[in-house]
Amino acid sequence: MRLSGLHSRLRSAEQQVRLAAEREEDARTQAGQATHDAQHRFAAPAPPPRPAAPHFEAHYFDQRVSHDAAVPSNETFKQRYWFDASHYRPGGPVFLLDAGETDGADRLPFLSQGILRILSEATGGVGIVFEHRYYGESFPTPDLSTDNLRFLTTLQSLYDGVHFAKNVQIPGLDLTAPNTPWVYYGGSYAGAKAAFARKLFPDIFAGGIASSAVTTAIIDYWQYYEPIRASAPTTCIDRLVGHTQLIDTVLALNSTLLTSSLKTYFGLPNITSDADFVNALALPLGSWQARNWDPKVGSKRFDLFCQYLTNETLPSASFDVAVPSFLSSAAPSLLPKDPRSTLTSFSHYAEYVKAHIAVLCPPDVAQDDCFGTDEYGGDGLDEASWKSWSYQFCTEWGYFIGAPPSADTPSLVSRLLTPEYTGKICHKAFPPGKLNRVPDLPDVDAINQYGSFNLLYPRLAFIDGSEDPWIYATPHSPSAPNPQREDTDDEPFKLIPGGVHHWDENGLPSGQLEPPAIAHVHADEVRFVRKWLAEWRAERDAATEAQGKGWWQRERGRWE
Known part of the structure; x- marks a missing residue:
C-alpha cells in the first residue's frame, strides 16, 4: 500500500x-579509527559504561473513550502508563510526563536518567510516563478509520490527563489531584499540552514545564527550515x-x-x-x-x-x-x-x-x-506510527x-x-466517514485559542533551544510579539544557546557531568519547581485555614 x-x-x-x-x-x-564525523565531545573525563536501564512495569488505567458530551461514549479503554516511586517521600509531588505522539515506552529513559528522575530525586516525588491515546498500546477504538479517529483531539487528550490525575491509584500510594501537587511536563506537541493543561486546569496541575512547546498551530510552516x-x-x-x-x-x-x-x-x-x-x-x-x-x-x-x-x-x-x-x-x-x-x-x-x-x-x-x-x-x-499524528x-x-x-x-x-x-x-489518507470528516484546512483556531505565542501563566515554564526548527511555533518565536519576555521563577522563560528540540528532557546517570548549559537549565528547573511546590503548599494551607475559620464562624453563629 x-x-x-x-x-x-x-x-x-x-x-x-x-x-x-x-x-x-x-x-x-x-577499530581505533579516526572519528572525523563525530560530534565534538565535551571537555570532561570519559564517562564509565552506562548501567542497564531499570525495568519499569507497564500499568493500565481505565480511561474514558470520550470526555465530550457532544461526542458521547460510555465506554472505556486501557491507557498505559509507567511510574517510578523509588524517590518518593511522604508529601512529595507527582511529575506527569506526557509521552506525546509516540509509543510511551520510548520515553522510559526519562524515568531513570532524564527529567523525571532529576525532579523526583530533588523533591521526593513520583515520576509517571503517560501514553497518549491512539499511540503505543493505548487505543480507544479497534481501528483507525476516519470515523474511529473522531476521539483523537488535543482537548480529549488533555482531559485524559485530568481524569487520570484525579483517579489513578498508584499501588500503595494515594497521590490523586488536587490533594497532591501534580506538575505536567511535555516536549514539543506534548510541551504545548503541558502549557494548555496548566492554564486550563490550574486546580489539577500545580505547575507545567513546556519544553519546545509548539503552542501556535500554523498551516504553512515553511519556517521549519x-x-x-x-x-x-x-x-x-x-x-x-x-x-x-x-x-x-x-x-x-x-x-x-x-x-x-x-x-x-x-x-x-x-x-x-x-x-x-x-x-x-x-x-x-x-x-x-x-x-x-x-x-x-x-x-x-x-x-x-x-x-x-x-x-x-x-x-x-x-x-x-x-x-x-x-x-x-x-x-x-x-x-x-x-x-x-x-x-x-x-x-x-x-x-x-x-x-x-x-x-x-x-x-x-x-x-x-x-x-x-x-x-x-x-x-x-x-x-498508528504514521496515521495518528497525521490525523492530528x-x-x-x-x-x-x-x-x-x-x-x-x-x-x-x-x-x-x-x-x-x-x-x-x-x-x-482520511476519506469522509459517516460520523467524522477531516476539514478542508486544519482548524488551527482550536489550538491557538489557548494563547498561541502569548501564552503565559503562573507556574508555567517555557524552555526552548535557539536552533530548534520548531522555535517559530513557540513563544520564543522571532514572530512572537514578545520573544524576549522576562524570565522569572514564577513564569520561567529560558532559551538554551545552541539547543535543538527539548534538550532538557534527557539527562545522564547520577554522578556523570552534563555540559554546562544543560546542567544549568536542570538546576533552574529544580529550583523553580521547589519554589512552586512551596507556593502550592502555602496556598493549600491558607485555603484549609480559611475553610476552618468559616466552619467556626458558622458554628459560633448557631450558639450566639
Whole structure:
C-alpha cells in the first residue's frame, strides 16, 4: 500500500538514524579509527559504561473513550502508563510526563536518567510516563478509520490527563489531584499540552514545564527550515541552496529525458512524481532536529550530510565529478565559471542520497511505493506510527513543511514542496466517514485559542533551544510579539544557546557531568519547581485555614 509503508519506515527515521550512528561510532571506536564525523565531545573525563536501564512495569488505567458530551461514549479503554516511586517521600509531588505522539515506552529513559528522575530525586516525588491515546498500546477504538479517529483531539487528550490525575491509584500510594501537587511536563506537541493543561486546569496541575512547546498551530510552516539555514555551516547551506535551485531549474524544463537522467543520478530513477522526488531529497534535513547534546542520544547524520556537500574528508576520486549530461545539455549557462568545486559537491550530494535515502526503500519494493504520495491505505492499529499524528496535524495543527512562499527567501528545499503538496495526505489518507470528516484546512483556531505565542501563566515554564526548527511555533518565536519576555521563577522563560528540540528532557546517570548549559537549565528547573511546590503548599494551607475559620464562624453563629 503506497506511502503507508513509507511512513511506517520513515516515521521512526530519527530513531533509525540515531541507532545507525551509534553502530557506526562503536565500529570506529573498536577499530581505533579516526572519528572525523563525530560530534565534538565535551571537555570532561570519559564517562564509565552506562548501567542497564531499570525495568519499569507497564500499568493500565481505565480511561474514558470520550470526555465530550457532544461526542458521547460510555465506554472505556486501557491507557498505559509507567511510574517510578523509588524517590518518593511522604508529601512529595507527582511529575506527569506526557509521552506525546509516540509509543510511551520510548520515553522510559526519562524515568531513570532524564527529567523525571532529576525532579523526583530533588523533591521526593513520583515520576509517571503517560501514553497518549491512539499511540503505543493505548487505543480507544479497534481501528483507525476516519470515523474511529473522531476521539483523537488535543482537548480529549488533555482531559485524559485530568481524569487520570484525579483517579489513578498508584499501588500503595494515594497521590490523586488536587490533594497532591501534580506538575505536567511535555516536549514539543506534548510541551504545548503541558502549557494548555496548566492554564486550563490550574486546580489539577500545580505547575507545567513546556519544553519546545509548539503552542501556535500554523498551516504553512515553511519556517521549519529557517533555524537550519541560519545556524548550520554557511558553506553547507550555500551549497544546498544552489543545488536545490539547479534541480528546480532542470525539472522546470519539463523534459522527460533530462528529468529521468536527474533522478537516476540521485539513485531515485523510479519515482514518478517530480514533487515526490524532491521530497525525498529533503529527508536529510530532518536529521538536524535529531541532534542532541548527548551523542549517545542524538544523531550526527546532519554533520555527515554537510561533509558530503562541502567535500570535507571525502575522497573526490571515488565520485563522478564530470559534468552530468542533463546539466551540460539542459542549462549550460547555469554552470559556474569554475564548475569543478560546485560539481564535486553536487556529485557528493547525489552520492549521499544514493547511500542514505534511496536505500530506505527495500530492493523488492518499487520506489513509488516507498516515496510516492498518491495513495494511502490501512486502517489497522499497526498503522498508528504514521496515521495518528497525521490525523492530528490534518485536523488541528497544520505544520505543512515546505519551501518559503517568497522567492526572495533562499530555500533549502524545492519550490515544488508547497502546502498543497505536503497537505494532500489529509484527504487521501482520511476519506469522509459517516460520523467524522477531516476539514478542508486544519482548524488551527482550536489550538491557538489557548494563547498561541502569548501564552503565559503562573507556574508555567517555557524552555526552548535557539536552533530548534520548531522555535517559530513557540513563544520564543522571532514572530512572537514578545520573544524576549522576562524570565522569572514564577513564569520561567529560558532559551538554551545552541539547543535543538527539548534538550532538557534527557539527562545522564547520577554522578556523570552534563555540559554546562544543560546542567544549568536542570538546576533552574529544580529550583523553580521547589519554589512552586512551596507556593502550592502555602496556598493549600491558607485555603484549609480559611475553610476552618468559616466552619467556626458558622458554628459560633448557631450558639450566639
